[in-house]
Amino acid sequence: MPLVEFNNVCKRYRMGEITINAVDGISFSVEEGEFAVVVGASGAGKTTVLNILGGMDSCSEGEILVAGRDVGKLRGKALIEYRRHDIGFVFQFYNLVHNLTAKENVELAAQICRNPMDSEQALASVGLLERKNNFPAQLSGGEQQRVSIARALAKNPRLLLCDEPTGALDYNTGRQILGLLQDTCREKKMTVMLITHNSAITPMADHVIEMKSGKIVRDNRNPHPKSIDEIEW
């Protein structure tokens, strides 16, 4: 049984007279421990898919099963708890709390879940233990993103959702981050779902979903995913 299953999910926005189908009846599934990449151009609807899956947005139609539970139907506190215990988020712009140090940012997430990872361990796993007492402003973009990943990992989520994690990073740093995510997936058997507009990185994924105008145009599994080091773009 797949961990994540989308069945005919639609997301429509009404903008005055016009209805925009951001997500237009898509179906796919992601297995546990998979490194899935959703790829597509700007406005293809990939972020909407991730937001709906992450419990940050609701769908208009269809069902989203996560471990057999329809999270599309969750509301209020149940939805918050779903985010709290099952989801880890990594954003393009890191969204760290500027007033907290690296370690505190990790702890911020760790303190609210049932079975958190030790924050220092989480930081160590992203290789930033020595910078734990630095404020975000004192860290580079890649470092900040690593803190952000450590923050997501510290929650021990079922699903790690990454929205263009490398979008604001330079090439090398981006590679490092992607490597980190791939390693995490492999080593921790963490299901990772990553959104990117950069199709060049798809070879590293176990599962590639390509979207275009709210629809899935390609959904294939990669029997031999490559390591990030093997990929150039």
Add this chain to the structure above:
Amino acid sequence: MTGSLLKNTFREIWQTKARFLSILAIIALGVGFFTGIKATTPSMYNLAETYYQEKNLMDFRLVSTTGFSEDDIRAVAATDGVQSVMPSYFFDVMTAAEDGGDLVRVIAVPEAYENNDAQNTLVMREGRTAEHSGEIVTESVAFANARHQLGGKVRFAATAGDTKTADILRHTEFELVGKAESPLYISYQRGTSQIGDGKIDEYMYIPASDFKVERYTELYVRADFSKELSAFSDAYKQERDAMQERLEAVAKERENAFQTEVIDKARAELDEAREAFEAEKRDAQRQLEEAQQELDAGEQEYNEKISAAEEQLRDAKNQIDSGAQELATGENTYYTQIGAAEKVLKEKRAAWQTAQQEYEAQAAQAQEQIAAAQAELDSRLDAWEAQNAVYQATEQAIQAGAIELTDEELTLHRAMGEQLAAAKQQLDAAQEQLNTEAAAGQAQLAEAKKQLDSGKAQLDAAQQAFNAQRSSGAAQLEASGQQLAAARSEMESGEAALSEQRDSGREQLDKAAQELADKRREAEEKLAGAEKELREAEEKLADTQPSRWYLFTRDNNPGYSTFTQNADRLDAVASVFPLFFLLVAVLVCVTTMTRLIEEKRTETATLKALGYSDRSIILKYVIYAMTAAVTGSAVGIAAGVLSLPFIIYNAYKIMYYIGDISLVLHIPSVVLGTLAAVATTAVVSVVVCEKSLRLRPAQAMRPKAPKPGKRILLEYLTPLWKHMGFTAKLTARNLFRYKIRMLMTVIGVAGCTALIVAAFGLLNSFDPLTDVQFGEIYAYDAVVVPKNNQAAAEQGYLTALAKETGVAKNTLLVSQEEAAVRFGDRENTDSNYVWAVSDTDVMQQLIHLRTRAEHTPLTLDNSGVMVNEKLAATLGFEVGDTITIVIGNRTAQAKVSGIFEQYIYNYLYLTPDYYREIFGSEPTCNLMAVQLSDKSEECENAFSAAMLRDERVTAVSFMGSSINDFKNMLNSLNMVVVVMIVCAAGLAFVVLYNLTNINLAERVREIATFKVLGFYNRETSGLLYLENLILTLMGIIAGLLLGILLTGFIVQTVEVDNVMFGREIYPSSFLYAAALTMLFALLVNALMSFKIKAVNMVESLKSVE
């Protein structure tokens, strides 16, 4: 500035309504408060001015010790600048004891005089004015109002001080026909009097014709300038002072005129009268002397005449006496002789009587003997007859032959017959002899009788002779007796005539003497009367002080000057609050504009890149800010000016009766307030805008780097920091991250708390007026006012009376006088009472003298005077200083020996000894403070009923009613407190809402992050709340401290001269202030939690454009 930029500006406003409104609101609050209070003062001035003009209030009031004549009035009217003069009457009386014994100033109803308009016209509140004799109008204001009922009666006591009420007023009982306000009394103060306890309780108006006084007692003068000049302007004061000098000159002139026209004239007249009197007296005395002489002569003549007559009578009497003596001797002789003759006669008669008796005895004896012999004879005869009868019978029988007799028996019978015949013979002989003997005896007796009869005839002849002799002697005696009696009666009639003469003469003389005495008395009486009249006239003349005029201005009217003082005080308050609000407004404006401009950073950069000048970009924000400022000012001015003057004046209306306020805009304050608001907001927006415009467009186009996190001091306390949660850590760092915001919140919240503390503190400050003053300081329950003001020693009956009631526990005789007190160059003339207490020990029971702060008991002794705290504070003296006390025309220097806690009026306590020492005179006791055995109404009633029964007691009043008076007065100040709390709430809302709103906008990404991480709404909002709460707490603490200062300031500014408000703020007030502020903060938080819930994660976390 292009049209599209302008459009953009107004859209901006629409999109940021909350922020715009918060700037608007804080400016409205500040400006509204400022202009509202500032408008109150001119409104109050205007009110007073209009009122004075409408009621034609006098500019000067003249009172003279001798009253005023028509000449005086003409002289005053002729003074340069005098527009009109209105003469009037006033008289201080007491109401009847059963009506309360209040001290009342009775004034004549204002009337037009000749061509002059009436001044100080009354404002009728109920009923109508007093038009007819016997009608009265009472005051419709103050506490006196409730005492009288329309249609009821007002009765005055028979005496008012030394004067009889009936000598001054035509009636002592009046019918109440109306209630009115007098413009002379705009406050609750009624001024002072010479009678009673010296404190006038109320005023009343009666028709002028009901005054019996000849000369007017007061003159009201209105000046020409009064119509044109504002009563409060300096020009008025200058004109008034100048006019006062002119009037004083007239007064001097008229005082002299009184001396020559009245006093000197009266003295001359009096001297003349005295001379005439002396002449008359001499005349009368001479007449009386003559009459006396005449009387004496008459008396002498009378005495001589009487004694001559008496002599004559005495002679006659002597003669009569000797005649009487002779007569007595003659009588004596006569009676002796007669007696002797009578005696002889008597003897002879006795002898004859003896003979007579002898004869009668012999006769009786003879008769007896004869009778005895006869009887024996008769009995022998009888016996014979019987034998004879038997014999005869036998004989007959024999003869008849009835019987046959034996011879013997016949012999015997014959013998018997013979014997019987013999016996018969014998008997007849004896009878014969007896008859002879009897005849002889009878003859003898007849002889004796013959002798006796001749003796009797002799005796009778002697008797006759004696009788003749006796009667002739008696006749002789009687004749001489008659002669004597005639002489005596003659003398007696002479005597009677004399006594009659004497009586009538005496009577005449007495009558004459009486007449003379009457005449003398009459003359004496007449003279004494004349003398008394003269003496009285002389005394009166001696008493007639040279006329002394007193000139009063409006400032002397009770309450006139304090009204403006109070209005001025408001100005002081008006200057502090708005400053504070303005400060908060600046802070709100700074933070809001900063945020706004930062948010529009990209837009600003774009505009700049498009080629808009810095000026037009700045202008956009200046317009934004100024729109808020101008509308805020407009709203604030409208709300403030339309509400505050009325609310505040309502509180003043407790003390002033001067009609209702009408709005007067204070243009300078409106302009100033608006300018301040507009200028500050404009400057703030320019400054903030400048800062972001300094950046190059490219730089500005990128989002502003978030303010870096910083370690705070707290973090170096590692153990503590480690134990803090994220919320706490985050909050701690955030607090110090945005310092202006923190400052704004703390100041705003502190202001809110301080305002509430001040509001409740103000309420607290009223408490001592009733609770402490009447509950802790005053232990006496009643005040008794006697009719006479005498030294304490002579008022002992009051104490005795009180003891008799049985409900009085302690009594204290007091001399109360109103005084002016001076220290250095400051003076206080309002409600200062000097109390000389007769007994300091009792005083300690009745008045608890103590310091306010430590409640240290103070004891009154001869070392100085005790003064209350308020007076000490007003005049600025301390214990040990020497103050000047002025009572009437007596001035004394007194050492301050203690300063005590007192809230209502100013009191100076001293001992009679010290009083004598400093004033050199004896205090006169004019009231008695009494502590009752309990405070129940029955007890009070019993006491007052018992005391008022004595006619020496004028009034009994109870402290209980005073408490209620004050409580009612203070209750209406509650509205001010409500206004303050509403303002405080407004301040708290604006500041906290604004802060939280900006905080939220600035940290919306952070909040979204928390949400994504799975923080519950509660946890998310908790992060913001904690910050707010900590800031609120800081604000509250600062506010409590600030509140103490603010309360002190407000209380001292608001309190009037003659009361002291409490200085203590109760812990409960702090608690209320803190709790209310916290409540406001929580309300704002609750409002914000909806906003936090509504934060959209997807939108907020969208990559920065």
